[in-house]
Amino acid sequence: MDARLTPELEGEGYAREVIRRLQEMRRQLNLAVEEFITADVLIGDERIASLVKSRWPDRIAGEVRARSLSIHLPGEEMPAGTGHLENSWDIEGIEVRTAVSRAA
DSSP, X not given: OOOOOOHHHHHHHHHHHHHHHHHHHHHHTTOOTTOOEEEEEEESOHHHHHHHHHHOHHHHHHHHTEEEXXXXXXXXXXXXXXXXXXXXXXXXXXXEEEEEEEOO
16 A cells, blocks of 8 residues: 555645535535535645645535635735635645635
8 A cells, every 4th residue: 555645635635624614614604505605715835725726626616516716826815805704724734714605
């Protein structure tokens, strides 16, 4: 068994953490399962952000029922007032900022 952490596995792990955080925010907004959201995610590490942004946006959007999902790299600004609910998370020492709103 190969126990090395490949970039693909690392990207998947962070994508799953982002999904978990966005699902928590859906719960905080008291959204019904069938409701859609818009979401912005800023990942504070360029390498990790690139891994997630290159392969996982569709999977993340599908899992959290996002009509619109934007993943931002460090140095990019999330639009002000993007979400009805905004939060900052520490995931393995990397700051991840999220903003979620109910989709129209």
